[in-house]
Structures are given as structure tokens and as C-alpha cells.
Amino acid sequence: MTKKKLKVSAINEGTVIDQIPAKSLFKVIDILKLDQSTSQVTFGTNLESEKLGHKAIIKVADLFFEDEVVNKIALIAPHAKLNIIKDYEVVEKRTVEIPERIEGIVKCFNPKCITHTEHMPTQFTVISNEPLEIKCHYCEKHMSKDQIEML
Amino acid sequence: MTKHLISITDYSKEDYMRIMELAADFEANPNQNLLDGKVVASMFFEPSTRTRLSFETAISRLGGRIIGFTDSSSSSVTKGETLHDTIKMVSGYADMIVMRHPLEGSARYASEVSDVPVINAGDGANQHPTQTLLDLYSIYKTQGTLDNQNIFMVGDLKYGRTVHSLLMAMSQFENPIFNFIAPKELEMPKEYKQYLDSKGIKYYEHSEFTDIISEADIVYMTRVQRERFSDPIEYEKVKNVYILRNSMLENTKENMRILHPLPRVNEIHVDVDPNPKAYYFDQALNGMYTREAIIAHTLGLK
Ligand SMILES: [Zn+2]
Numbered sequence: 001m002t003k004k005k006l007k008v009s010a011i012n013e014g015t016v017i018d019q020i021p022a023k024s025l026f027k028v029i030d031i032l033k034l035d036q037s038t039s040q041v042t043f044g045t046n047l048e049s050e051k052l053g054h055k056a057i058i059k060v061a062d063l064f065f066e067d068e069v070v071n072k073i074a075l076i077a078p079h080a081k082l083n084i085i086k087d088y089e090v091v092e093k094r095t096v097e098i099p100e101r102i103e104g105i106v107k108c109f110n111p112k113c114i115t116h117t118e119h120m121p122t123q124f125t126v127i128s129n130e131p132l133e134i135k136c137h138y139c140e141k142h143m144s145k146d147q148i149e150m151l
Numbered sequence: 152m153t154k155h156l157i158s159i160t161d162y163s164k165e166d167y168m169r170i171m172e173l174a175a176d177f178e179a180n181p182n183q184n185l186l187d188g189k190v191v192a193s194m195f196f197e198p199s200t201r202t203r204l205s206f207e208t209a210i211s212r213l214g215g216r217i218i219g220f221t222d223s224s225s226s227s228v229t230k231g232e233t234l235h236d237t238i239k240m241v242s243g244y245a246d247m248i249v250m251r252h253p254l255e256g257s258a259r260y261a262s263e264v265s266d267v268p269v270i271n272a273g274d275g276a277n278q279h280p281t282q283t284l285l286d287l288y289s290i291y292k293t294q295g296t297l298d299n300q301n302i303f304m305v306g307d308l309k310y311g312r313t314v315h316s317l318l319m320a321m322s323q324f325e326n327p328i329f330n331f332i333a334p335k336e337l338e339m340p341k342e343y344k345q346y347l348d349s350k351g352i353k354y355y356e357h358s359e360f361t362d363i364i365s366e367a368d369i370v371y372m373t374r375v376q377r378e379r380f381s382d383p384i385e386y387e388k389v390k391n392v393y394i395l396r397n398s399m400l401e402n403t404k405e406n407m408r409i410l411h412p413l414p415r416v417n418e419i420h421v422d423v424d425p426n427p428k429a430y431y432f433d434q435a436l437n438g439m440y441t442r443e444a445i446i447a448h449t450l451g452l453k
Contacts (some may be wrong), residue, residue, distance in 0.1 A: 039290070110255060
């Protein structure tokens with residue numbers, strides 16, 4: 001890990017989320033509710049990345065995420081890397097995992113699904129990770145990765 | 152835990168067998184006062200006379216009282232009440248809810264809101280488990296078993312929810328074989344074929360409807376509907392290909408029976424009707440006994 005890079009906008013304590021596809025940056029901010037956070041949040045986007053083409057990075061001071069929370073971004077940023085920073089040092093690295101159940105993030109692609117007309121959270125179970133396939137708990141329709149749309 | 156029947160996969164093989172047993176019992180003795188003093192809500196958010204009459208007759212023969220409505224124009228739904236609120240209210244009044252709704256997933260959601268058991272009488276194109284159970288009972292009754300059945304499914308295998316649910320249910324039994332006969336545009340979806348593969352169950356696909364049915368124990372016919380085709384020329388090409396005629400039954404097995412969820416359009420020629428292998432009208436009657444069985448099983452009355 002390059003200390004030099006982190007110093008660009010070094011944080012004393014907090015979380016750095018790297019390897020976010022640039023197009024998913026604002027969705028990640030939304031899912032992690034960083035727009036409502038009182039912590040110092042900095043981000044960069046359209047950075048060069050060998051793996052992703054264009055990536056984004058988010059640095060959040062004084063905030064650490066539960067696995068359950070951070071796994072919610074796995075659908076749109078499956079290769080995201082989390083660096084946990086304490087006293088300017090990376091003390092832990094984490095990856096994200098697609099949860100078995102997805103609640104309230106994804107929109108069902110079936111226009112005849114009850115989730116579109118009632119005030120209710122959507123729910124999906126993951127049928128397969130690679131390639132990604134999820135099933136609506138209500139209408140039971142299967143959706144593949146390119147059919148998945150965020151709420 | 153409240154026992155609901157929303158999808159055919161909510162039931163285990165043991166549940167299926169229990170329903171077979173109970174349905175036979177109700178067929179022998181249809182009038183049993185098991186629902187005495189009980190109220191059943193029959194909520195049809197879209198009309199389906201066939202299914203509703205079958206359910207309401209079953210409830211009546213069990214001595215229960217019925218409240219409800221026959222389509223949403225006569226209910227509070229037209230006033231903009233949510234399904235949540237309608238179900239909350241009715242589950243306070245009734246001991247059980249039978250519901251039909253045009254939106255998919257509505258019955259599952261209702262079961263999560265309701266304090267009393269919910270039986271799904273059809274949620275859009277998704278599930279219609281009581282149809283599947285009456286199909287199973289028809290097979291069980293005519294073949295004496297649900298094991299070792301060679302089932303031919305014919306027509307619209309892509310959108311036909313009845314064939315999908317029947318496939319899932321029959322896959323729980325010993326050594327089934329499936330034969331799918333459908334035009335390319337309406338073939339069995341890959342998720343069902345993958346499911347059969349994962350269970351090591353044999354299936355064969357055909358696009359021509361010929362004398363291959365000589366192997367069949369059950370021929371399950373479905374409607375091929377014009378609106379399913381993106382290209383009207385394709386429909387014109389296939390519409391007369393998947394029609395069962397009496398002449399095709401000559402070399403079929405003695406025990407073979409023809410099933411159809413009804414109503415039919417033209418996919419079974421009327422010259423089949425007098426043939427003893429034509430079972431679709433008896434199948435419909437089996438629905439009432441099966442629904443009596445489902446109600447008794449759901450409420451633990453027998
Ligand atoms: Zn859905």
C-alpha cells in the first residue's frame with residue numbers, strides 16, 4: 001500500500017473505499033447514506049484504473065462500516081476494497097461480499113410485481129453470484145446482472 | 152407458524168401426499184361439517200368464475216360461511232385502499248383468506264400482513280398452487296401413483312405457469328420423465344431445465360407434435376395464445392400444429408390420460424372428448440375435492 005497516495009488527503013481515522021466503478025460513485029454514496037453524514041467525506045472520480053477503466057475512491061473520516069452495511073454496495077461495486085485507517089495507517093483491508101438477501105436496494109424489473117404498487121421494501125434472494133442472478137421474494141421472477149436496477 | 156399456501160414449493164412431498172389422501176376422502180364423502188362456525192374470506196380482486204365457484208363450493212360443502220367480493224370494482228380497492236389495509240381488515244374478520252389478484256407477489260405479501268392463513272387462488276402470471284394440486288390429484292387418481300410418470304407437456308411452455316408448477320411438484324417424486332413439445336418461441340425456460348439437470352431428472356424437447364406421445368402416461372395440453380408471439384406470422388405457422396386430435400391417440404398407452412387446465416380454445420379437438428382418455432372435465436371436478444383438502448389441511452381440521 002502506498003502511504004504517499006493516502007497522504008493526498010490523508011485521514012487520521014476512518015475508511016477508504018477504493019475500486020468503485022466511476023459510474024457507481026453516487027449510488028455508493030447514496031447506499032451508504034454519506035450524503036447525510038456529518039463526517040468529513042472526500043471523493044475522487046474518473047481516476048485511472050487498470051482493472052475498471054475509470055474508478056472512484058471515497059474517504060470517510062471517523063466512520064467505520066458494519067459488514068452488513070458495506071455489503072450492500074457489492075451489487076454495484078463488486079470489486080470495492082476497504083482500507084480501515086487508524087492513526088494514518090492501514091490497519092485492515094476488507095473486500096465486499098454479495099449478501100444472500102438483498103433488502104430495499106434493488107427495484108424489481110417485473111412491471112406487474114406487487115412491490116411497485118404497495119408501500120413496501122423489495123426483497124431478493126441471490127440465486128448465483130457468478131454470473132449474478134437474483135430472485136424477487138414476491139413475484140419470484142429471476143433477474144440477471146444487466147436487468148438489475150437500483151431503487 | 153401460520154400455514155399459508157402461496158407457491159407450490161411451500162409444500163413438501165409429505166404435504167402433497169396428505170392432500171392426495173384428504174382429496175380422496177372428500178371425494179368419497181364431500182359434505183363434512185368441518186368449517187362449522189367458521190368464516191372464510193373469498194377475495195377476488197379480478198374475476199375468475201371457474202376458480203371462485205370451485206373454492207366457494209368447497210367451503211360450502213365443509214359448512215363454512217363466505218364473505219368477500221367477486222371483482223375489485225365492488226370492493227374498497229377502487230377507492231384506492233392499499234392491499235395491506237384491505238388484508239389487515241379482512242384478516243380480523245375471517246378465519247382464512249382465499250385470494251386472487253392480478254399483481255404478481257400479491258399473495259406472498261398478503262400472507263406477511265395477514266394474521267390468518269392465506270391461500271393463493273392465482274397471483275397474475277406467477278403462481279396458482281391449487282391448480283397444481285388438483286393436477287397432481289388427477290394424476291394420482293388415474294395412475295394410482297405419482298412415481299415413474301412420463302409426462303408430455305404440449306403448447307405454451309414458456310408462459311404457462313401451470314406446467315412450470317406441475318414440473319416442480321412432480322420433480323419431488325420418484326423417477327419422472329418429462330417431454331416438452333413446443334414451438335421454439337414458447338419452449339420451456341432454461342431455469343426449469345437447469346432445475347431438472349440439477350436433480351438428475353431426464354427430459355426431452357421436441358418441436359413437432361407427432362406419435363411420440365405413444366410413450367406418455369400423461370399428456371398435459373395448454374393454450375397457445377396469439378398475444379404471446381412477437382411475430383404474427385410465427386403464430387399463424389404454429390397455431391394448428393399443436394392440436395390434439397383423436398386419430399393421434401391410437402397407439403397411446405391404455406393408462407394414458409389427457410389433462411388441460413381449461414378453458415380450452417382449439418388445442419384439443421372436440422373429437423377427443425368422447426375418448427375415455429380425455430380427462431379434462433373430470434380434472435376440473437377434482438378441483439373441488441382438492442380444495443376441500445387444502446382448506447382442511449391449512450386449518451388443521453383433519
Ligand atoms: Zn418482483
